Amino acid sequence: MKTIRQIIIKEFLQLRADKRMLPIMIIAPILQVILLGYAATVDVKNISLVVCDLDNTRESREYLTRYTNTGYFTVVEYLDKPEEIDDYLDRSKAIMGVVIPKNFGRKIQSGTPTQVQLIADGADANTANISIGYASQITAGYAQSILLERTTRAGGLRLPAQVLAQTRVWYNPDLRSANFMVPGVVAMVLMIVTTTFAAAAIVREKEIGTMEQLMVTPIKPHELIIGKLLPFIIIGAVDVGLVLGVAVLWFSIPLKGSVLLLYGLSGLFILTTLGLGLFVSTISNTQQQALMTAQFFIFFPFIFLSGFTFPIANMPQAIQVLTYFVPLRYFLEIIRGLFLKGVGIETLWPQAVTLLGFGIVILSLAVMRFQKRLG
Amino acid sequence: MNVLPVIKKEFRQIRRDKRALGILVFLPAFLLVLVGYALNFDVKHLSLAIFDEDRSSTSREFVQSLTHSEYFDLNYTLTSEREIDAMLNSGKAHLVLRVPRDFSRNLLSGKNATVQILLDGSNNNTASVAGGYTAAAIQHYNARISGELLARQGKSFSPPISLEPKVFYNPDLKSAKFLVPGLFGLILMIVTVISTSLSVVREKELGTMEQLQTSPLKSYEIILGKALPYLLIGLVAATIILLCGWILFDVTVRGNIFMLYTAILVFMLAGLGQGLLISSVADTQQIAFFLSVFSSLLPSFLLSGFIFPISSMPVVLQIISNVQAAKFFLVIVRSIILKGTDLFAVWDQVAYLLVFVAVTIGVSSVRLQRDLNA
Numbered sequence: 001m002k003t004i005r006q007i008i009i010k011e012f013l014q015l016r017a018d019k020r021m022l023p024i025m026i027i028a029p030i031l032q033v034i035l036l037g038y039a040a041t042v043d044v045k046n047i048s049l050v051v052c053d054l055d056n057t058r059e060s061r062e063y064l065t066r067y068t069n070t071g072y073f074t075v076v077e078y079l080d081k082p083e084e085i086d087d088y089l090d091r092s093k094a095i096m097g098v099v100i101p102k103n104f105g106r107k108i109q110s111g112t113p114t115q116v117q118l119i120a121d122g123a124d125a126n127t128a129n130i131s132i133g134y135a136s137q138i139t140a141g142y143a144q145s146i147l148l149e150r151t152t153r154a155g156g157l158r159l160p161a162q163v164l165a166q167t168r169v170w171y172n173p174d175l176r177s178a179n180f181m182v183p184g185v186v187a188m189v190l191m192i193v194t195t196t197f198a199a200a201a202i203v204r205e206k207e208i209g210t211m212e213q214l215m216v217t218p219i220k221p222h223e224l225i226i227g228k229l230l231p232f233i234i235i236g237a238v239d240v241g242l243v244l245g246v247a248v249l250w251f252s253i254p255l256k257g258s259v260l261l262l263y264g265l266s267g268l269f270i271l272t273t274l275g276l277g278l279f280v281s282t283i284s285n286t287q288q289q290a291l292m293t294a295q296f297f298i299f300f301p302f303i304f305l306s307g308f309t310f311p312i313a314n315m316p317q318a319i320q321v322l323t324y325f326v327p328l329r330y331f332l333e334i335i336r337g338l339f340l341k342g343v344g345i346e347t348l349w350p351q352a353v354t355l356l357g358f359g360i361v362i363l364s365l366a367v368m369r370f371q372k373r374l375g
Numbered sequence: 376m377n378v379l380p381v382i383k384k385e386f387r388q389i390r391r392d393k394r395a396l397g398i399l400v401f402l403p404a405f406l407l408v409l410v411g412y413a414l415n416f417d418v419k420h421l422s423l424a425i426f427d428e429d430r431s432s433t434s435r436e437f438v439q440s441l442t443h444s445e446y447f448d449l450n451y452t453l454t455s456e457r458e459i460d461a462m463l464n465s466g467k468a469h470l471v472l473r474v475p476r477d478f479s480r481n482l483l484s485g486k487n488a489t490v491q492i493l494l495d496g497s498n499n500n501t502a503s504v505a506g507g508y509t510a511a512a513i514q515h516y517n518a519r520i521s522g523e524l525l526a527r528q529g530k531s532f533s534p535p536i537s538l539e540p541k542v543f544y545n546p547d548l549k550s551a552k553f554l555v556p557g558l559f560g561l562i563l564m565i566v567t568v569i570s571t572s573l574s575v576v577r578e579k580e581l582g583t584m585e586q587l588q589t590s591p592l593k594s595y596e597i598i599l600g601k602a603l604p605y606l607l608i609g610l611v612a613a614t615i616i617l618l619c620g621w622i623l624f625d626v627t628v629r630g631n632i633f634m635l636y637t638a639i640l641v642f643m644l645a646g647l648g649q650g651l652l653i654s655s656v657a658d659t660q661q662i663a664f665f666l667s668v669f670s671s672l673l674p675s676f677l678l679s680g681f682i683f684p685i686s687s688m689p690v691v692l693q694i695i696s697n698v699q700a701a702k703f704f705l706v707i708v709r710s711i712i713l714k715g716t717d718l719f720a721v722w723d724q725v726a727y728l729l730v731f732v733a734v735t736i737g738v739s740s741v742r743l744q745r746d747l748n749a
Contacts, residue, residue: 018658024665032669038692039677042500046686089543090716092706115539122545123713125553127684132540133507139538140514163437163482164489165513170463172496180499192668200661208580285392287660288573292398295565295668296405304409309682311501314415314421325417333466340497343464 002217003334007227015231029239031244032189033182040181040309044130047072050094052079057105063116073134082117089121096120096131108146171340182251183335184308186243190266191273192299192329194236198277199294201228202370203231203284221371229274236270247339253283256342262335265348268355271329275362282369302328327358377592381600389604390507399570399608401573401616403562410558411551411624414682418504424451424468426459433479437490437723440516441472446508463495470494470505529541544713552622556712557681558616560671560701563639566609567646568671569664571602575654575743576663594744602647609643610636629715636706638718641728646671649736655742676702703727 013022049067053060067073079085085097098118107114118135120128143233172179175288205211214224240263255262276298284290304310305319308330312320323329330351337343338353345352389396394690423442427434442449451468473491481488496502545552575598578584584689587597595671613636620626649671657663677683678692679701687691692705696702703724710716718725 006626018662021659021662024662028665028669032673035692035695036673036677038689039696040684041683041687043687044684048686088545090714091720092708092710092714113537115537118538118540120540122542122548123548123553123709124544124546124684128542128545135540136538153424163509163513163517164487164490166489167492167494167495167509169494169502169506172499172502175496175499175503177499180497196661196664196668200664204659204661217613284394286395287569287664288577289392289395291573291660291664292395292569295569295672296398296402299672300406301409303676304413310414311418311498314418315413319413336497337466341464347464357677370582 003223004227004230005221007224008230011228011325013124014360018074025197025235025239026242029189029193029243030246033185033243034250036189037178037182037187037247037251039152040185041079041177042126042181042309043074043177043232044127046074047096047127047131047134049073049092050077050079050085050088050097051075052082052085052097052099054082054102055100055104060100063100063139063142064072064098064348066142067135070134070138072131085119089119092121094121095127096135098135111150150219178251179253179340180336182247182253183308183339184332187269187328187335188303188308189243189303190236190239190270193239194232194273195277195280195294196268196291197235197324198229198274199280199284199290200277200287202278202281203234203290209288222367225278225367225370229278232274233267233270236274237267239280240266240270243354253339255339257338257344261345261348262338265331265334265338265352268352268359269327269334271359272327272355272362275359275366279362279369282366302326305329306332311324327355330355330358376615377596378600378603381592381597382603383463383601385601385604388574389642396608396691399566400615402565403612404619405559406558406562407555407588407611407616407619408623408700410554413552414554418501418508420448421446421469421505421508421573422450422467423447424453424459424462424471425511426450426453426456426471426473428476429474429478429674431479433482434474437478437516438472441509441512444508446512447541459493463493466495468495469501472509488620521533549624552713553709554682555616555620555624555626556618557679557705557707558652559613559639559708560642560675560679560681560705562612562616563609563643564646564675564701565644567605568650569667570605570608571647571650572653572657572663572667573660574601574605575651576657576660579654595740596741598740600649602651606640606643606647609646610639626712628700628712630711631717634718635708637709638704638711638725638728641725642700642704644732645704645728645735648732648739649700651739651743652735655739655746671699671701674699678702680705697727700728700731709711 002290015025049065050332051064053064068075077088079088079097082099085094085099088094088097090153099119101115101117104114104116115362116139118132120132121211122128169175202211205214218229220254244262244266248255277294280290280294280298284293305312305315305323307323308328312329315323319329334348334355335350337348341347425438427438438449441447451458451462453462453471459471459473460583462471471493473493475489475491478488478490490513492506494502494505542548548650578587592600617628651667653663653670657666674696675681678685678696680696680701682700685696685702688696706724707721707728710721711718
């Protein structure tokens, strides 16, 4: 026990000696969650629009005001010729162009169908898709109001019965992007911080040559591992508190579930990430190698395959199978369930058990490899 | 010029570390496959649960009109109100459609009927898309029954305006075409910023920097010699992305390929500048890696417009997003690859990049020179 304490003290002394390390471990996660919490939004707003109104009548102007009134579109420029739109799209100065044809107003007055042309920059497929969706909603709304006007003017024509939808959104009624993204960012930052520390920890001693010094001391392998890991568990626990604090206090993400359960399950997740880091550390010879391996084999696949931004249900079947091997996937389900849905362990136990399984397997693998190398 | 020996030394060091080299070369292909296949903005096959209290032929027909599309998979049919909770809590269903008991009675007697749609809003994007699909499907159903009714009365029903959308550059609106060019920013950032900063700081940490200092090498020769190999690796990585993007996802370069490589080169210089700047601040590889990940990897993933549109972010963040090079580079790369424009059309972005290069390389060489001469 005493030896373990000594190693822990040594690790903390080392951390303190490096004046930049502690601020990085404390401030970086906070800053990252704040910054990325704002950045990670899939909402499409402020779509830059160029308008070419060849008609310039009361009707065309009314139709166009509907675009700006929604708040989704910002008109960048009014053009005289439709050909000018191409240039705006080419230079990425606008995402969409609307062309109102001549006689637009007259045709609407006389009840003849008319066409509005929409030109969208499809390079960003998602934004284009959503922008076109907004435009068709606006057009449908305008068409509806004209029809209504016409039928009331004609009088006597009764509109047929309709199915009306009453939509209720659970868990996140305002559909705030942050409510979905910030818990994900919390998990991601936590993963990066803890994995990186553990990955660099042991290989660093090796690279600098202090590992041999440790090996000639009477320290037993398990004491060294525990002594090395405990400081990271402590720092990890502090980081969990910090990033969760930012999510709740800064972003006011409602934490509907139990704080204690969230803390406990985060600990379970950190067990996995520390284990992964340690494992990487034991199979690497230099820090550069360890860090590149962590990034390539852990961060990227985890971020892309966990459902962090893109729903797993949308992925091809073969890739969906891969996601079952990504611990972050289970932690995301846990953290989102606890934050937004307020569910408890009775719903989350499959994820918790899987995470625990991952933690035990990965950590024992890492420890086994480590002991072999020391022996 | 004594740069060549330093380059040789650096290359020998890179070659000795087979895994790092393998990662640098295979990372592009791996990421491309991952991003191209796994990341998809389309929302399809939403898991739908139905609670039909009416159970009439009209309600069944209505439900069928919804489940007919590839957007919804009718996975669960509920028989009691209690089940709705469990469906959404466990995430088994994305949405629950509830058809009330009086649905067909209302509709057949000419009254409006209301159905309830319960959405799992925890993924706001999926929820709003699901809401949009159901609204459109219901609108479609309404139009059909109205049309049938009006036709029976001998009247026709035509919409006054129709929209004629035309999509440029990517007519099929494929996500991969948008994401693959975006990958350039991410991968080149890793290759340049992280590798350069680690390779310089490593010499500091191992104490071999002093050996280099006592050699007759000038400080700029050391820096140049350390940076150039990674520039070369970056070019190889870029070429691999281009080839894989073309073979796997049919992404072809519409613009001038030399201009594309010019842009890539300028961007890599920006990355090298940033890496050198980090190595002038950090004393250990651990810190250098952290600073690199947090200043290059994450921003070029989240703040560059790679996935999330910058125009939707808060204004403060839009301003902050200008501090990194990837944002400007992505506009250039997408313009050249997808739109076929030249560098002059996006000259302002190129100018930003050049300023970034000048500042980072300028500041870091002053700082590193001081370190090396100390």
